[in-house]
Amino acid sequence: MNNYNFTAIEKKWQKYWEDNKTFRAEIDKTKPKFFALIEFPYPSGQGLHAGHPRPYTAMDIIARKRRMQGYNVLFPIGWDAFGLPTENYAIKNKIHPKKITADNIARFTEQCKSFGWSFDWEREVDTTNPDYYRWTQWLFIQFFKNGLAYKKEMAVNWCTECKVVLANEEVIQGECERCHGEVVRKVKSQWMLKITEYAQQLIDGLEDVDYPERIKYSQINWIGRSTGAEVDFTARAVGDISTDEDVLRVFTTRPDTLFGATYMVIAPEHPYIEKWADSLENIEEIRQYAEKAARKSDFERSEIVKEKSGVRLVGVNAVNPVTEKEIPIFISDYVLMSYGTGAIMAVPGHDQRDWEFAKKFDLPIVEVVKGGDIEKEAYTDVEEGVMVNSGFLNDLDVPEAKQKIKKWLKENNKGKSKINYKLRDWVFSRQRYWGEPIPMIWCEKCGWIPVPEEELPLTLPEVDNYMPAENGESPLSTLESFINTTCPVCKSPAKRETDTMPQWAGSSWYYLRYADPLNQNEFVSKEALEYWLPVDWYNGGMEHTTLHLLYSRFWHKFLFGIDKVNTPEPYLKRTAHGMILGEDSQKMSKSRGNTVDPNILAAEYGADSIRLYEMFIGDFEKTATWNTAGIKGCKRFLDRTFGLADILRGHESREYSDSLKGAMHRTIKKVSEDIEQMKFNTAIAAMMSLINEIYDNGSINCAELKDFLILLSPFAPHICSEMYEMLGFGDGVESETGDLKQVHDEKWLDFDPELCVFDEVEVVLQINGKIKGRLTIESGADKKALLAAAKENEAFCAALLGKEIVKEIVVPDKLVNIVIK
RNA sequence: GCCGGUGUGUCGGAAUGGCAGACGAGACGGACUCAAAAUCCGUUGUGGGCAACCACGUGUGGGUUCAAGUCCCACCACCGGCACCA
Numbered sequence: 001m002n003n004y005n006f007t008a009i010e011k012k013w014q015k016y017w018e019d020n021k022t023f024r025a026e027i028d029k030t031k032p033k034f035f036a037l038i039e040f041p042y043p044s045g046q047g048l049h050a051g052h053p054r055p056y057t058a059m060d061i062i063a064r065k066r067r068m069q070g071y072n073v074l075f076p077i078g079w080d081a082f083g084l085p086t087e088n089y090a091i092k093n094k095i096h097p098k099k100i101t102a103d104n105i106a107r108f109t110e111q112c113k114s115f116g117w118s119f120d121w122e123r124e125v126d127t128t129n130p131d132y133y134r135w136t137q138w139l140f141i142q143f144f145k146n147g148l149a150y151k152k153e154m155a156v157n158w159c160t161e162c163k164v165v166l167a168n169e170e171v172i173q174g175e176c177e178r179c180h181g182e183v184v185r186k187v188k189s190q191w192m193l194k195i196t197e198y199a200q201q202l203i204d205g206l207e208d209v210d211y212p213e214r215i216k217y218s219q220i221n222w223i224g225r226s227t228g229a230e231v232d233f234t235a236r237a238v239g240d241i242s243t244d245e246d247v248l249r250v251f252t253t254r255p256d257t258l259f260g261a262t263y264m265v266i267a268p269e270h271p272y273i274e275k276w277a278d279s280l281e282n283i284e285e286i287r288q289y290a291e292k293a294a295r296k297s298d299f300e301r302s303e304i305v306k307e308k309s310g311v312r313l314v315g316v317n318a319v320n321p322v323t324e325k326e327i328p329i330f331i332s333d334y335v336l337m338s339y340g341t342g343a344i345m346a347v348p349g350h351d352q353r354d355w356e357f358a359k360k361f362d363l364p365i366v367e368v369v370k371g372g373d374i375e376k377e378a379y380t381d382v383e384e385g386v387m388v389n390s391g392f393l394n395d396l397d398v399p400e401a402k403q404k405i406k407k408w409l410k411e412n413n414k415g416k417s418k419i420n421y422k423l424r425d426w427v428f429s430r431q432r433y434w435g436e437p438i439p440m441i442w443c444e445k446c447g448w449i450p451v452p453e454e455e456l457p458l459t460l461p462e463v464d465n466y467m468p469a470e471n472g473e474s475p476l477s478t479l480e481s482f483i484n485t486t487c488p489v490c491k492s493p494a495k496r497e498t499d500t501m502p503q504w505a506g507s508s509w510y511y512l513r514y515a516d517p518l519n520q521n522e523f524v525s526k527e528a529l530e531y532w533l534p535v536d537w538y539n540g541g542m543e544h545t546t547l548h549l550l551y552s553r554f555w556h557k558f559l560f561g562i563d564k565v566n567t568p569e570p571y572l573k574r575t576a577h578g579m580i581l582g583e584d585s586q587k588m589s590k591s592r593g594n595t596v597d598p599n600i601l602a603a604e605y606g607a608d609s610i611r612l613y614e615m616f617i618g619d620f621e622k623t624a625t626w627n628t629a630g631i632k633g634c635k636r637f638l639d640r641t642f643g644l645a646d647i648l649r650g651h652e653s654r655e656y657s658d659s660l661k662g663a664m665h666r667t668i669k670k671v672s673e674d675i676e677q678m679k680f681n682t683a684i685a686a687m688m689s690l691i692n693e694i695y696d697n698g699s700i701n702c703a704e705l706k707d708f709l710i711l712l713s714p715f716a717p718h719i720c721s722e723m724y725e726m727l728g729f730g731d732g733v734e735s736e737t738g739d740l741k742q743v744h745d746e747k748w749l750d751f752d753p754e755l756c757v758f759d760e761v762e763v764v765l766q767i768n769g770k771i772k773g774r775l776t777i778e779s780g781a782d783k784k785a786l787l788a789a790a791k792e793n794e795a796f797c798a799a800l801l802g803k804e805i806v807k808e809i810v811v812p813d814k815l816v817n818i819v820i821k
Numbered sequence: 822g823c824c825g826g827u828g829u830g831u832c833g834g835a836a837u838g839g840c841a842g843a844c845g846a847g848a849c850g851g852a853c854u855c856a857a858a859a860u861c862c863g864u865u866g867u868g869g870g871c872a873a874c875c876a877c878g879u880g881u882g883g884g885u886u887c888a889a890g891u892c893c894c895a896c897c898a899c900c901g902g903c904a905c906c907a
Contacts (some may be wrong), residue, residue: 003859214825221824224906252907265907308905334905344907353905422906542901616845618834622826623900627833633845639860682835685844692844764840769888771840809887814839819887 004642006606010718014116022742023075023118027531031072035532036063037511037571039540039548040078040125042503043104044085048111049588050596050614050626055539055577057611057715058620058678060117062537064714065675067118068748074532075118076514078125079105083503084162087434090466097434097466101128111599115607116717118744123517127506128434132513134457135523136505137439139555140428141450144440146562148194149428151448155269155294156427158186163468164431165190185294188472191429191438191499195554199223199421201568202553210573212621215545222546224422228253229406231345231415233264235272235318235329237279246272248318248329251340251420254350254382255409256401259390260368261345264318264329265310265357267337268293273313281314286331293333308334308357320345321414322391322405332357340420352378369398426551428502431474433466435500443487443494452488460500474498507548508555511535511570529566538571541579549574575678578623580614585625596626608716609635615680615715634684638719640691641712644700645727653701660704661755663693668751671711680715687712702729713743765796766817772799775816783810790816 017023038059041052063075081101090097105126112119125132143149156165161181165188176183195202203223206216229252234245248264266272268290277283289311310332317326334353335344348358348365355378358365365374368390372379379385387393392408393401409415429438439451439458451458461482463475476482476498487494509523516528540549556570581587582594589595602610612634618624656664667690674683690708694700700708706729713720720743724730730741758779763786765773773795777786787810790796803820810816 217825218902221903226906228907250907254907332905334907336906339906341907346907351907353907356905420906546902616833625833627846630833630846636860637845681833682844685835688844762840766839766888769839769886774840807887809839811839815888817839817887 003639004719004722006608006638006719007603009722010114010116010607013718013721014113016721017116017118018113018121021122022744023073023120024122025072025074025076025120027528028072029531031070033532033536034063034066034071034073035511035515035535035537036066036073036075037514037535037538038077039544040080040507040510041108042080042083042085043101043108045089045100045104046590046595047104047107048598050598051580051588053115053598053610054580054614054617054620054624055541056112056115056117057614058577058680059537059539060611061615061675061680061714063118064717064744065748067744068710068714068746070747073118074123074514075120076123076125076517077112077117077119077121078123078510078514079108079127080503080507080510081105081126081128082435082501082506084164084432084434087432087466088162090434096462098128101126114599114602115611118717123514125510125513125517127436127510130457130459131520133436133506135513136436136501136509137451137456137458138453138523139509139559140436140501140505141439141453142562142564143193143558144448144450146558148197148558150192150194151189152192152425153187153189154192154427155185156188156190157183158188158472159183163470163472165427165429165472186472188429190427191440191497193426193428193554195426195551196421196423198554198557199225199423200419201557202550205553205557205569209569209571212574212576215542215549215574215576218545219550222423222550225419226253226421227417227419229255229409229415230341230418231255231258231321231409233318233321233345235276235316237276238315238317243279246275248272248343249341249415250343250345251418252345254347254402255405255415256387256390256393256398257347257350257368258320258322258345258405259393260347260349260366261320261327262348262358262364262366263327263346265332265335265344265346265354266329267335267342268331268333269337270331270342273331276313276316279315282311286311286313289331308332308353308360310334310357310361312361321412322408328363330357330361338424339422348378349374350378350380352380354378368393426554428505429499430502431468431472431477431498432500433460433463433468433475435502436460436505437476438497438499438501440497441485441487441494442497443490443492445492446487446489446494449488449494458496474500476500504548504551508552509559511538511552512559512565523564533565534567534569535571537573537575539575539577542576545576576621578619578621580617581623581625583626583628588626596628601628601631605631605635606638606718608638608719612638612684612715616684618681620678620680637684637688637691638716640695641708641716641719642723644691644694644705644708645723647695647699648705648727649699649701651702651728653703655703656707657701657704659697660694660700662758663690664704664707665751665755668707668711668749669753669756672749672751675714684715687715702727707749709743710746710749713746717744761813763790763813764815765790765793766815767796767799768819769817772796779813781812783812786810786812786816790818 036059038056063073067073086097086100089100140149158165159176159181161179162176203220203225231250231252233248235248236245237243273286280286310330313329316329318329320327346354348354349367350369366389367374368387369379369385370388371381371385382398385398387396387401393404406417437458437460441449441451443449461479463479466475468475469477483495485494485496512524515532516524519525552570556565559565560568584594586592586594598610609631613631616634667686670686671683709720709724724743725741760776761779763775763777764771765775773793775789775793777789805818805820807819
């Protein structure tokens with residue numbers, strides 16, 4: 001058998017698809033639409049790597065199948081092109097990032113096209129194109145106008161290497177996600193987006209979408225809802241009744257344990273510390289502790305997890321609102337200013353951290369819930385346990401006590417029920433060049449004013465040096481011509497914001513732009529929106545679950561709220577693929593030298609072989625280890641597919657032959673169902689089994705080969721198109737020559753469930769669960785017939801002879817098991 | 822520490838509670854060839870036996886069941902996420 005000439009074939013069909021705009025998507029209301037989305041790539045200088053083709057081929061298979069099922073498919077591609085690596089490369093090589101980006105996109109485009117993915121290339125978007133980021137800026141202004149973008153002085157994560165502010169989510173174990181530089185805390189004025197306002201909606205919305213449980217679960221955990229109560233304690237200087245009482249508010253999930261609160265702890269950054277400075281005898285010690293805590297990154301703060309540290313505020317005490325006893329106040333870095341109110345009531349009997357702290361500082365531990373041994377550890381069980389030492393709460397169980405104390409707090413104006421979220425607002429400012437300029441103007445008289453929408457895009461100006469300024473500000477801050485402007489409201493001199501947006505900005509709404517990428521008047525037209533949205537199926541990486549996926553859901557919910565989009569959720573269905581590791585089972589990286597260039601392999605084995613291999617490598621949802629040797633099996637399978645032409649018996653047959661009919665129907669069923677569940681590996685295995693059976697059969701007829709090509713075409717579209725044309729398949733299968741007939745114009749195949757079953761099945765005969773023989777019988781035989789047939793089996797009978805039968809288990813088409821004594 | 826996931830031949834991996842190892846890779850033997858590659862045929866979990874066959878076998882230990890890779894309990898290892906969240 002000759003190997004097929006994949007180089008020529010793949011070029012030919014790629015050119016055909018491009019010339020004929022085969023995969024162009026246009027609104028057609030006579031057809032159901034299907035919006036298939038992949039995570040658009042960051043066009044890095046390294047080019048496509050082995051990880052890209054896996055998710056892209058997977059969605060391509062689904063998109064191609066949907067087209068054959070009669071859907072009008074939108075399957076777009078674009079470039080998430082702002083970002084640090086490009087900027088760092090620009091700084092190092094003194095090349096404009098725009099130029100680098102253009103080169104990278106050109107390279108990526110060529111590489112993507114050589115895999116034959118059925119993208120609509122006319123809808124390409126590029127987040128760095130002013131026609132695109134004009135609308136990213138416009139969207140920011142909508143956030144601002146609706147009170148969801150605000151500036152805030154805050155301690156931020158500062159990467160000492162990149163000299164840039166990072167979002168909490170970009171800090172990995174105290175290191176910068178990108179450069180692994182040390183991250184410390186630094187106070188800066190930052191633009192923030194109020195994602196917290198959507199915390200509840202982001203949780204609730206998950207009920208209506210088809211996401212895997214593990215994704216819903218991580219998003220819910222990330223948002224971190226907890227229900228409890230805010231309780232107002234009072235605090236005042238010791239022995240000085242003339243001073244005013246201050247209200248020290250805490251958040252607690254255990255208001256039922258209020259009688260056990262024997263001290264309080266506030267965060268080192270708590271504003272009351274300076275307010276109370278005059279009353280505090282040890283203010284210097286307190287300030288020193290606070291300063292030390294501030295210098296530590298969150299990582300370092302959490303590293304000292306075993307040993308609790310803190311300083312007592314000498315001179316100010318608090319009063320527990322129910323016991324009315326005076327209790328001490330401490331500062332400690334285990335209390336975070338960013339969560340709750342920055343202050344806690346400490347209940348050492350029933351919270352392990354408080355318990356450890358109390359042991360260290362020798363503070364009273366009071367049992368208020370019976371059930372544990374608080375000498376040894378805190379008793380935290382809320383399920384069973386009865387209140388004690390708790391005044392009017394005594395003898396209630398925990399849930400009852402929670403209800404009663406909340407009522408009491410409300411009636412006595414000492415607090416109220418409260419829901420808290422771990423989710424924090426999104427730091428949206430970057431002091432970098434290669435990002436969308438934030439379209440805001442600072443006017444001494446009018447405050448922050450957005451750039452008038454008709455002046456958008458606010459384009460990135462040319463600079464000589466892309467390096468952030470030494471003080472950490474954006475390179476734009478050194479550009480007088482950019483900074484100086486006039487206030488759009490009062491026309492007096494004003495200054496522009498010099499921060500740019502984070503990379504997540506452009507990717508938070510790109511799926512919307514795909515619906516209407518060339519629109520110059522709106523970010524997307526109503527008509528396009530109503531036809532194409534929401535996205536029907538979005539596949540991407542697990543690593544974006546709590547970042548990109550949550551951010552874009554937030555933007556979408558905001559837009560839904562101001563009536564700019566028509567659905568509450570952007571994505572109906574989300575799936576996640578596993579990563580591809582290098583041959584050494586390590587994450588692929590240039591420094592490890594274990595990267596794989598899929599284009600080099602495609603040149604050697606053919607794009608269809610690589611597509612197939614990446615789908616065959618293992619369970620799509622799990623990480624997989626690359627093994628170049630494994631491609632051979634897929635290449636052989638395609639060679640054998642091409643060889644089917646040699647054993648084709650004429651062009652007459654319109655129906656499957658008796659010898660292959662069952663196998664054909666079974667494979668159609670298996671492949672159809674497996675694609676829907678993204679079990680591509682077993683779908684391919686089924687087709688391999690079928691081809692083995694065809695070769696065992698010795699020949700194939702025209703109906704069988706044509707349908708085999710239809711089935712395989714989403715996986716290996718080039719070879720299938722070629723054979724389809726070569727063999728003259730199409731409307732009339734008898735044609736010998738054929739015009740350019742395209743396999744993807746065919747209808748996807750149906751199967752007959754009745755024909756999927758085998759005529760005969762082998763049934764296992766067991767005695768006490770041990771296999772004693774096998775029996776071939778027509779499939780579907782009922783229990784009685786099966787048992788009777790089993791008892792006629794000689795070896796089986798012999799084993800049963802003279803034994804007492806206790807039980808007979810018969811499973812049709814599977815087994816007969818007889819339990820004997 | 823907490824949460825989630827995974828653990829099956831030499832390797833990648835299959836198995837609605839019903840014949841473990843589909844499919845592929847690799848290896849070995851053979852055919853073709855001057856030879857090699859490619860291709861084709863066969864063998865390939867472990868131990869025992871000339872054989873048909875027998876015993877054992879899905880991280881470890883227990884349990885449920887006529888029947889467990891699959892369900893339950895405890896543990897171990899690895900991978901990923903989170904890091905005192907009141």
